[in-house]
Amino acid sequence: MDTKLLELQLRPNHAGALVLDTGETINYGVIEVEHGKLKYYTGRGLREIWSPRMSEEQEAVAAMLKEKTEEELMASGHIAVIPLGRIVRVLF
Numbered sequence: 642m643d644t645k646l647l648e649l650q651l652r653p654n655h656a657g658a659l660v661l662d663t664g665e666t667i668n669y670g671v672i673e674v675e676h677g678k679l680k681y682y683t684g685r686g687l688r689e690i691w692s693p694r695m696s697e698e699q700e701a702v703a704a705m706l707k708e709k710t711e712e713e714l715m716a717s718g719h720i721a722v723i724p725l726g727r728i729v730r731v732l733f
Contacts, residue, residue: 648674650731656687658732661723666732672711678722680711686719 656670670682670691682691690706692699706719714720 644677644725647725647728647731651679656682656691659728660730660732662727662729672720674725677725679725679728680720680722683718683721686714690719 651671651674653671653673656668658666658668660666668684668687669679670687672680672682674680689699690703692703695703706714709717711720715722
């Protein structure tokens with residue numbers, strides 16, 4: 642897929658799903674697209690940090706996670722980086 646077209650579809654603060662060159666479909670939340678790579682909240686990050694319906698306990702965990710650095714969230718699997726060339730299609 643053309644990387645310029647991808648960059649238009651992968652706008653900040655947008656959540657959706659991607660199909661990778663392996664055929665895998667992943668949920669993502671865009672943080673930024675830079676230097677040919679997408680930095681995104683993983684499905685886990687979306688569920689544990691940004692889910693719209695949470696219990697009080699889940700909201701407390703989300704608040705704690707929001708205090709962490711991007712590096713800490715990458716280490717815990719809440720944020721990931723993927724090269725744009727691996728993305729075959731943006732589903733929504």
